[in-house]
Amino acid sequence: MTAPIDRIRNFSIIAHIDHGKSTLADRLIQRTGGLTDREMSEQVLDNMDIERERGITIKAQTVRLNYTAKNGESYVLNLMDTPGHVDFAYEVSRSLAACEGALLVVDAAQGVEAQTLANVYQSIEHDHEIVPVINKIDLPAAEPEKVKAEIEDIIGLPADDAVLASAKTGIGIDEILEAIVHRIPPPKGDPNAPLKAMLVDSWYDPYLGVVILVRVIDGALKKGQQVKFMQAGTIHLIDRVGCFRPKIETLDALGPGEIGFITAQIKEVSQTAVGDTITDAKRPTAAPLPGFKEAQPVVFCGLFPVDANDFEKLRESMYKLRLNDASFSFEMETSAALGFGFRCGFLGLLHLEIIQERLSREYDLDLITTAPSVVYNIFMNDGSMKELHNPADMPDPVHIDRIEEPWIDATIYVPDEYLGSILKLCQDRRGIQKNLTYVAGRAQLTYELPLNEVVFDFYDRLKSISRGYASFDYQQIGHREGDLVKMTILVNSENVDALAMIVHRSQAEARGRHMCERMKDLIPRHLFKIPIQAAIGGRVIARETIAALRKDVTAKCYGGDISRKKKLLEKQKEGKKRMREYGSVQIPQEAFIAALRMGDDK
Structure with missing residues (x-):
């Protein structure tokens, strides 16, 4: 039996890195009885070793919770824990598209940061109801009133009814659950219309094959049903329907507004494009959902095995990694100095580092990484245009008319005392200052910078100059001609x-x-x-x-x-x-x- 649609709440947790999203998710799971105290571990939803060690979320995770409100009504809550880092903004946008509301978590000591803003704007674009939660109020440096004023000044959200909480100690968890039930709207959907479901995410499981995370918009998904993937044009028979609580639980069907998973004996993740529309093969829906933009690699670099005999092992490992990370792309290349290897595309430097670390850890490989570079557009004298991923392949300058490089719009938040050094760093990196404002005693800088200057070591330099207090977020603004x-x-x-x-x-x-x-x-x-x-x-x-x-x-x-x-x-x-x-x-x-x-x- 599927849950009544007016009792479902779909929400995600958005925040800057390290503001306590995963810990809050733990408390919500514990409070609603998703896992017993014995089964609980810290950061339940961060199931990769690397996520736990670094204390960051890389993959968005979903869990279904049952909650009985103070008025005695029982509700089904679908929670999505999203990453906070700019490289994984792609994961965030997919999760937000499957929800009606979001918990905006802000650290009571640090206040609003660059990525808090970026994620909030994404949430507002999806027309979400946003519930501000001021976390870590048990810290000695917490200033909840100041943070409320920041939320109102910087983001423009009313913060009088922001929930004060501490995910670590469990303060305010009941208030958060009540706010979810009463302030986030239920989903809309027609149970009698033809099936229309959105493919939110997919990953490879060695026992089940490809597991597909879906959000049902209209109609119902049942076991044994023949479904069509509209973008891929393929037809599959569903052999399992279920949800995560966070343990896998099988269900008979998923109704409108529900989030769950299906398996259909699919072997390749590449057949399940994120954002695809799933419909009934016999009674299809009229129009597909708008879908998502493809994740575009931003940074490229070569990965070569230190021992040339490991090349086949590296190729195999990359194919396995690709099963669970559709945004990672690679092609073979050779180098006179380093032998055979791969040219790989990543969403950013953290993504590059994570992939490299997973290859060396999970597959026991020793790798050499070439200097990271970005995609240049090279316009030739004959009017044609080439994309250049590898500097070694650059054509003869005699035949080149001009070269364009990608630029970004960067937002930097920094305490006042470090402002001078940060301005100098941006000037040295050929930055163009667009804006400088002060909000609650901190400077908000907007700069246009060439991405080429950022991929090398900009983030590390920024953190060391500001002793870790600066926060940084960026988006691409296209290519511009440069004297390269x-x-x-x-x-x-x-x-x-x-x-x-x-x-x-x-x-x-x-x-x-x-x-x-x-x-x-x-x-x-x-x-x-x-x-x-x-x-x-x-x-x-x-x-x-x-x-x-x-x-x-x-x-x-x-x-x-x-x-x-x-x-x-x-x-x-x-x-x-x-x-x-x-x-x-x-x-x-x-x-x-x-x-x-x-x-x-x-």
């Missing part, structure tokens, strides 16, 4: 393709000098002199030289004529010259790993 050049690194006059990068002409020299200095420390000395050069086209812009190791050939001459010593030294000089012509420089893998380290420690 390809910088290559030559070791002993040979081009090292893995170290090629695209830089702005004004910064090429500094970046080149820095790279040469770093390589000089990393490459061991050989028996001959090794020049390390940074070049743009045929022009060398920076150079360092590694001195040769010298064998003392005159050691065995004691006394005697000086001409004999001279003869031996001349002979050694000739040999070194010949060696330099024919000798190849062995660059150890550790040198690549260190040179390509993300932190560009200038």
Whole structure:
């Protein structure tokens, strides 16, 4: 029996990183009896090891709770715990589309942060009822009244009826549940109309195959029903219908307004496009749902195995990871220096780091990551346009008319005392200041920045300059023309393709000098002199030289004529010259790993 539609509440929890979303979800599950005290663990819904260790949510998770309100009525609450980090905003947008309301969690000590804003605006776009919750009121530094004023000033939401809570100690949990029931509207839907359901998420389970998370809009989903995926055009037979409480529970059917999962013996996640409309194969709905934008990779980098024999293992591991992360894309590439590997696309630097860590942890792989780069649009003289993902593939500058790079609109919140250093950082990164306002004693900065300058180490620098107090959020605003050049690194006059990068002409020299200095420390000395050069086209812009190791050939001459010593030294000089012509420089893998380290420690 499906739940009556006026007793269903679908809501998500949105907040900045670390404001207590997952802990609040734990308390709600505990209070409604979703799990017994014995089964509870911290961050129940963060089921990846990496999520627990870093204390971040990567995948949005869903759970169905039964709650009996103070007026005696019983309700079904579908809760979606969403990620807070900007790289996973894609997960947030999908979860919000399946809900009617949201709990906006704000830290009572830190106040409104950059990502709080970004997620709230997404929620407002979906026309949600937003319930503000001021969390962590048990902290000594908590200032709930000040935070209420911030919510009203910055976001423009009335905050007099904000719920004061502490997810850690359980204060205010009952008030939050009552607010969900009374302030968030029930879903709308017609049980007699043809089936229309939205595919919210899908992942691969080794026992069940592909598990599909759905939100039913109209009609009902039943076991044994033949359904059609409108975008993919495929027909499947449903063999299981159920929900998570957070343990799996099978149901007979899902009615309008309900969120649950189905399995249909699908083997490939690629067949289940997120945002697709699921309808009855025999009695289809007239029009599909609008769906979602595809997740576009923003940052690209090469991943190569340290041991060339691990290439097949890496390929297999990537296919397995792709099963559960549709936003991760890759294609094969080769490099003269690093051998066979993959060019991978990510949603941002944290996404890159997480994938890299999952590959090394879950699949026991040692990887080298090349310098991250963004997608450039290259307009050729013949009027055609190419997308450039890998700096090593850049065409000859003679044939290029212009190069465009992606720009972003960045919002930075920072306490006043760090403002000067942050402004300098943005100026150094070719930023254009758009706005500077003060809200509740903190500066709100809006900058336009080239994404190329942000992917390298901007976030780390921002955090270290502000001692961790600055918060940062961005969205892309398209491509703009830039004076960009390809910088290559030559070791002993040979081009090292893995170290090629695209830089702005004004910064090429500094970046080149820095790279040469770093390589000089990393490459061991050989028996001959090794020049390390940074070049743009045929022009060398920076150079360092590694001195040769010298064998003392005159050691065995004691006394005697000086001409004999001279003869031996001349002979050694000739040999070194010949060696330099024919000798190849062995660059150890550790040198690549260190040179390509993300932190560009200038």
